[in-house]
Amino acid sequence: MSPIHVPQPLTSFAAGVMVHLAFFALGVPEAQRLRELGVIEGNQIHVLKNGDTFVCCVESSRIALRREVAMNVFATPAVL
């Protein structure tokens, strides 16, 4: 198994997984909003819920994303 992962959309990770944020395929203002919420490229986030809606844990806060938004945020599994 290669340790190098290709970034995948957030929606492809199961709940409970820790991921490493790679890049956003979003418009500038949208990406800016995410970063202000603490969802920043390079940070690790914890996937809490991945279904109709998407919830993740950033530091100690919970951020909810519309599924379409989560699909455009790319991440790799975090190396623990």
Place this chain on the structure above:
Amino acid sequence: MAKTDVHSKLKRVALIGNPNVGKTTVFNVLTGMRQKVGNYPGVTVEKKTGRMDGEVPIEIIDLPGSYSLSPKSLDERIAYDVLSGHLANEPRPDLVVCIVDASNMERNLYLVTQVLDLGIPVIVALNMMDAAEEAGLSIDLSLLSEKLGVPVLPLTASRNEGIGKLKYQIRRTDLSPAPERMWTLMSAVEVEIPALMQVLADEAPKVPERQRFIEVLQCLTSDTMLDYWTRWAPKFQKEVQLVRDRLLANKVPYQQAEVIGRYGWLSPLVAQVVTRKKNIGDASVSDRIDAVLTHRIFGPLFFAMILLLIFQAVFSWATPLMDIIESSVIGLGGAIRTTFPAGMATDLLVDGVVSGVGNVVVFLPQILLLFFFLGLMEDTGYMARSAFIMDRIMSRVGLGGGSVVPLLSSFACAIPGIMAARTLANPKDRLITIMVAPLMSCSARLPVYTLFIAAFLPTGKVLGLITFQGLAMFSMYLLGTVMAFVASLVLKRIVFKGESSFFAMELPPYRMPRFKQIFWRMIDRSKAFVIRAGKIIFGMSIILWGLARFPITDPSPEIAALRISADQVFEQKVDSLSTLGVAYAAASEQIGIEMASKYRHIDAAEAGFQIEHSFIGKIGHTLEPVMRPLGFDWKLSAGIVSAFAAREVIISALATLYSVGDVGDDSPLLREKLKADTYPNGDPVYTPLVAVSLLVFFVLALQCMSTLAIAKRETNSWKWPAVMWLYMTGLAYLFSLVIYQGGMALGWG
């Protein structure tokens, strides 16, 4: 002289922080109950200020919760405008206290670094230290203070811990401005900054030297800020535009330069300062509650139950209070009439002023209850979940979850609903929400629905369960809501096409409601509503009174003859009394009762004649040809015009037109009069079909001066209120036309 100096030097301290960091709690502890809520000039964003007592009182300003100073929502724009001194009559604060959630440092400190760049003295208060400790975080406060170059204080405001030290720091007079910027932008952008700062300094020398950098940066990354300078420093604005174009041509992602730069400095800093003892991401209490409340099936179910409860409260619990207010208004009017001599001034006082004020105050119980429930949802953290649960459904009609609360509030009244829309970050979403909010059936439509449904629709039950009238009432609400969704879809598709809406929000931890805070917020908001809407409704009531009262017309010969004959009868009867002797008292009472009812009838006929020939009657007659195709005669047309002040005014207007005296929506007298009214050819004016046509007209038409006024304030132009009025009234006309003409064609008339 010395005295005024002290006064003008009242220290101004601004509180700023992310949403849900306990900023309001800090504000309350610092100021006690010495608070005041107003508005920032030109916008309806709440301006909360308070006094911190002491030898020298200090003014504390509570700024709206913001994630950053780069303006996205109206709230954030205000935060930046206040801190940068962009607002007229709002000098820059002397000190900024940044409230930071200790358990979420990196994101919270982002805002702090922006505030530092303003060059004002700054204190950082790390709030919710208890929660941070529970989460297993340990924070090196002195290291953080050293790195940021400003005082850092630990705080647990909810338990009053650390407040004394914070107050002490706020009182200090020797605080120096925040240190110079310690982070850098990507070099391609950084090299452009000094020249732009120089242009700004030349053209707008009033901007403090230390503030120039952040002004340049804001202008570079935000279009709103760029627009701001078009007026104040056009050369600077042009220069920034040139730099933007150049950076774009060189493929420099300049709009992201700020975020990258700030986080690039912050992330290692936070890593140094914060040590984690425990694994984060363990399921907290909030997560366990969320497992149920945001569950894909139970979540919406629970939300529906909450809605039902709020509706129940707003529509039935408020009724007894509203009845009391209504009867006191009528009682007050009566008392004034008996105390003061009859005449124009008394009429103005009773029919204009008192009933005008009454029209506003009568909504207060509903407004208070609605604000109480909204406050409860906000304070417990459930509000964010409701937006989250509804987002999926709302996104299908072109809106986001954030529009749920504004639209729900509009069931009580469109005004607080439209105001609630200002928390939406996406301006397009906000505008669409404002545009469709008045389609939700507000409480002012309720009395109109009640009167016409009770009078003209059959009683009976559907399937032996629900009354036909109840179903009709429900249909009115449903029609309004469905049309609001259709309208937002159309607006999204046609007016704002190509805009994808976006939903990302924080779900704050649940907490126990703090009733004292909810109570005061409810009072503050209701007060603001009464003052804002009250002025307009009050003014309109007086204008309408004038329109119905003038020009003064002599009663028709028939009515005049009635009065003369009544006077004669009265005189005869009084004369005959003198022969009675002992039975005098009983007989005179009998005559009194008889004549009073006769005179009431004549008074009412005179009032009816007067109003038919008044301006409003003339307007009704003029409009009749346009309104006839909908089934409305001149009286209804006049009623609809008068309903423009406030919808429920149509009932008192119809009562005057039908010469019935004081009535409520369930007045049997008015109902009977309406039913008995006929056209000259003998056809009834009101048929069930006319009633349905009128009901639908009221569901869809925008007959509310106050809504237009508030929409003007919130959108800052008359364009959107005009579009709103045209499309809603057009829709109302079209629907009523189709219903009435269709019904007639089918032979239901």
